[in-house]
Amino acid sequence: MQFIYLTAAILFMLSFSSRADCNRDRNDSVSVSTISLPDHILINSGSYAKGTVLYDSGFVAGSDNSVTIKDCYQTYYVGFIYLSAPQTGSTLGDNIYPTSLEGVGVRVYALNQAGPYDGARAIDNSWQVGDGGILYSSHTLNNSSYKLQLVATGGAISSGALTLPSPLARVDFRENKTMTSSGDIASSLSVSSSQVNVRAMGCIADRASLNFDMSDINVARFDAASRVGGVTQSLNLACEPGTNVALTVQAPPVADGDNQNNTLIALSQDGASGAADGVGVQLNLRLAxxxxxxxxxGLPLNAPLAILSSQRVVNGSEGYTAFSDAGNPGGAQASETLTFTADYYKNKATVTPGRANAAGTLTFIYN
Structure with missing residues (x-):
């Protein structure tokens, strides 16, 4: 009788030392956070500092606000993992992972993933040791959420299509450090629009300078007209369609006489011996x-003038700008021809002959 009792005790101990696997409660489903990415995002052309956030979804709650993972033994692991290349590769630093568009990376944060992982934590393809006890443990994800950021990786960003897989990332509770080991999925992140058109706003001019050869002008011509000259020069801009273009004519204004609402450029030798007097130079502009x-x-001096403007909306909460109507953005066309006209303009009662040169700088601002 004593021997039989001892055998029962041994069997009881063997049963107690058996293991179970992490598994989701049968009443719970994977909590899926779905983030709706914008169709297009506008950025300025040029280089960006690494870590500049171009888009931030904010935390988006999942489909099940209470998910319980139960029966985890003390040596389980929690995985914070991406599901597809290139995000499954190495980080570019600061938890930023590459995307299909050069210069733009993705960074994802998970929130409320139970226990020590209830704080915001970046998805980084790592497996963290769980906080199980000696006995089996259960863990509840209350209001699981995800946040997605598009982040500059440093350097220039060109226009192009950025594609993200969906689902993009997830959190697993597993007995070993692999997605195929025993365990279960707790939460995941999906994106409802997997492709974002990134437009790098900017233009390239086909020439670096304009030279207006006014030739010799008989001062008698100013007896019949205030404006004499009419010399034209053109330049071409190759633009990302929809680019806003502003122009500043940087030049010294005439110091006395009629300055035509601050549009007359002073002569370079103004006031010097042998210089003409009574005129300034005025520029005008026409787009083809x-x-x-x-x-x-005339073009105002030393102040930005918007010559091409698109219609845009700004999403303040997610930190990005987009066209109001992507099919009809306005702003610059892919090619724009700008024709400048230079004239001498009589700004005093009498025009005195002499040297009449002028110089200035045309500065284009694109965004």
Whole structure:
């Protein structure tokens, strides 16, 4: 009788030392956070500092606000993992992972993933030791959430399509450090629009300078007209369609006489012996597309002038800008021809002959 009792005790101990696997409660489903990415994002052309956030979804709650993972033994692991290349590779630093578009990376944070992982934690393809006790443990994800950021990886960003897989990332509770080991999926992140068109706003001019050869002008011509000259020069801009373009004419204004609402450039030898007097130089601009024409009003000096403007909306909460109507953005066309006209403009009662040169700088600002 004593021998039989001892055998029962041994069997009881063997049963107690058997193991179970982490598994999701049968009443719970994977909590899926779905983030709706914008169709397009506008950025400025040029280089970006690494870590510059181009888009931030904010934390988006999952489909099940309470998910319990039960029967985890003390040596289980929690995985914070991406599901597809290139995000499954190495980080570019600061938990940023590459995307299909050069210069733009992705960074994902998970929140409320139970126990020590309830704080915001980056998805980084790592397996963390769970906080199980000697006995089996259960863990509940209350309001599991994810946040997705598109982040500059450093350097120039070109226009292009950025594609992300869906589902993108997830959190697993496993008995070993692999997605195929015994265990279960607790939460995941999906993206409802897997492709984002990134537009790098900017233009390239086909020439670096303009030279207006006014030749010799008989001062008698100013007896019949205030404006004499009419020499034209053109330049071409190759642009990302929809780019906003502003122009600043940087030049010294005439110091006295009529300055035509601050549009007359002073002569370089103004006031010097042998220099002409009583005139300034005025620039006008016409775009072949018809988007801008100053007529004979002149271009204001030393102040930005918007010559091409698109219609845009700013999403303040997610930190990005987009076209109001992507099919009709406005702003610059892919190619824009700008024709400048230079005139001498009589700004005093009498014009005195002499040297009449002028110089200035045309600065284009793109965004």
């Amino acid at each position: 597309s018809g988007s801008y024409d100053s007529g004979q009003n």
